[in-house]
Amino acid sequence: MLKKNRIKSEKNSFFNSIERNFDKAAKFLSIEKGLLEQIKACNAVYRMHFPVKLGKEIKVIEAYRVQHSHHKLPCKGGIRYSIKVNQDEVMTLAALMTYKCAIVDVPFGGAKGGIKIDPQTISTEAIEKITRRYTSELIKKNFIGPGIDVPAPDYGTGEREMSWIFDTFLSIRPEDVDALACVTGKPVSQGGVRGRKEATGLGVFYGIRELCKMKEDMLSVGLDIGLIGKKIIIQGLGNVGYYAASFFHNAGAIIVALAEREGAIYNKKGLNVSKVILHLKNTGSILNFPEAINIENTEKALELECDILIPAALENVINKKNAEKIKAKIIGEAANGPITPEADEILEKKGVIIIPDIYLNAGGVTVSYFEWLKNLSHVRHGRMEKRFSENMNYELLQIIETVCKKTINPVDKKIILRGPREIDLVRSGLEDTMISGFHKIRDLKISSKIKNMRTAAFVLAINKIVDSYEKLGIFP
Incomplete structure (x- = not known):
């Protein structure tokens, strides 16, 4: 019982830690309390349940997408697949994304998503079905789009899942010329970086x-x-x-x-x-x-x-x-x-x-x-x-060799010339x-x-x- 209470206490400290750290920082700022409360609060929480047929059974899947802040758009944050996913966790991680983006001058509001499944215990076909259905649910509620909310990989997801999200989005919104930007973490062959x-x-x-x-x-x-x-x-x-x-x-x-x-x-x-x-x-x-x-x-x-x-x-x-x-x-x-x-x-x-x-x-x-x-x-x-830089580097190298009356060896030259x-x-x-x-x-x-x-x-x-x-x- 004591062990259970200790784990619960530590778990709660994780979910409360963002606000506690926020409050510590607020003491160094002269900002109106109402504005601070607005920054702390999650702007939108979308909790969904949808049915997916897996084999001969119909399973009801629990999933989330949280948009913590709209001070900049689009919102940005990964999607995690884990049996431990819950609303508090997703809200906490969305808040982290808001502050993270602000610190490094990335112009996004924070967001996070999660699907309550264990990807290790279900088939690839089932994961694809769930991913595509989740994406369609996000589209219905306008919770995904290049200028609205842009998901990315997180725990339990990767390039494969991001490809399915992009493909589903494109099939429903084929008129969107910027559809590639609806999700990041894609394979390079599909617009990834x-x-x-x-x-x-x-x-x-x-x-x-x-x-x-x-x-x-x-x-x-x-x-x-x-x-x-x-x-x-x-x-x-x-x-x-x-x-x-x-x-x-x-x-x-x-x-x-x-x-x-x-x-x-x-x-x-x-x-x-x-x-x-x-x-x-x-x-x-x-x-x-x-x-x-x-x-x-x-x-x-x-x-x-x-x-x-x-x-x-x-x-x-x-x-x-x-x-x-x-x-x-x-x-x-x-x-x-x-x-x-x-x-x-x-x-x-x-x-x-x-x-x-x-x-x-x-x-x-x-x-x-x-x-x-x-x-x-x-x-x-x-x-x-790339080509412009290589041409400029070549001209500069020729001038250096002429002035110094010395030829640079081919290996070093190749490194210097590369754009x-x-x-x-x-x-x-x-x-x-x-x-x-x-x-x-x-x-x-x-x-x-x-x-x-x-x-x-x-x-x-x-x-x-x-x-x-x-x-x-x-x-x-």
């Missing part, structure tokens, strides 16, 4: 890397600047955790532990991420990796010695029960809500730097924005400037967005004498949303 799959993990890498460049911040936790040699633990090897681990490993950081549901693996000298993933594909588990020791209790991996801890899977994994045992000096929230408010306070007293989720995992929505722009412009990123590809532009845009967002939060934290990055991030987001309302003339 290169670099979307690794975007969230890469955004996590850029954000933490930028913090590690700050001498003052690193001194405060007793670390040297830079990523090389930093000991990192990553919890979750899904899309976000895998790419984050790969980018940190390639940058010279030491991945000492990787944790999954079934357990964790540890090697103080570092794990080769590529080899671990190969082992996972061959065996179905990260456990028993030849170059590591097993840790049966995955939660214990979070408490190991490290410089940086990156929870990249579930919410509430760091709570009041284990926060005191966390030894990391920096925590990067790659997942949504991995730290409960109670744990937040404990870690802050310990001097741990927390890079909040509403900034750090904004890489996915940033690149989704690039895909949306690509679909609306009907032109692939880089198509118009930007779509993935180059996407990653460049993402890097600039994450670096800019980090410094806006950090500068605000310092100038306003705010204790932590999370509160500073909320203050920044609220200010930007208020500014949008004022420009619309809604609240003169």
Whole structure:
């Protein structure tokens, strides 16, 4: 009974944490209470039940689409497929999307969707039926469209489901010339953008890397600047955790532990991420990796010695029960809500730097924005400037060779002459967005004498949303 109550308490803290953090930030702002209440509230909640014939049976499917904010349109947010989906969770995640988009200057209001199914236990045919019916329900109520509400992948969904959504939308709205922009996270062959799959993990890498460049911040936790040699633990090897681990490993950081549901693996000298993933594909588990020791209790991996801890899977994994045992000096929230408010306070007293989720995992929505722009412009990123850049680089190179009287070797010349590809532009845009967002939060934290990055991030987001309302003339 006690265990059940503790779980319930932690669960409630996740759902209440957004408002609690919002209220903390509001103390630093001189904004009318009514406007603050409007920003906190969800603008629209669509709860639906629809029948789908699966085999010989008719199943009633429970699903949601929440539009948290209309301060900018379209609304934007993923759709998750999970048996744990409920209205409170979807509303919370929609609110996170609003603040996330505001922080990184992506012009969307926050939204989220969810279907209460377990995609692991039903057939592909059934998932397709449910996805298409869900899309048609959204269309009926005007909850999807390039300028209205643009879904994306989330937990349990991917390119396949986004393709079905686009195809269903197009079949019902064939006259919409911008139909491709009704959903993002599509395959490249259907208007998707290169670099979307690794975007969230890469955004996590850029954000933490930028913090590690700050001498003052690193001194405060007793670390040297830079990523090389930093000991990192990553919890979750899904899309976000895998790419984050790969980018940190390639940058010279030491991945000492990787944790999954079934357990964790540890090697103080570092794990080769590529080899671990190969082992996972061959065996179905990260456990028993030849170059590591097993840790049966995955939660214990979070408490190991490290410089940086990156929870990249579930919410509430760091709570009041284990926060005191966390030894990391920096925590990067790659997942949504991995730290409960109670744990937040404990870690802050310990001097741990927390890079909040509403900034750090904004890489996915940033690149989704690039895909949306690509679909609306009907032109692939880089198509118009690639050849021009190559020609200009060639002329410049000729001048350099003439002046210096030296011929550059063919390998270096090829690198210099190459114009930007779509993935180059996407990653460049993402890097600039994450670096800019980090410094806006950090500068605000310092100038306003705010204790932590999370509160500073909320203050920044609220200010930007208020500014949008004022420009619309809604609240003169």
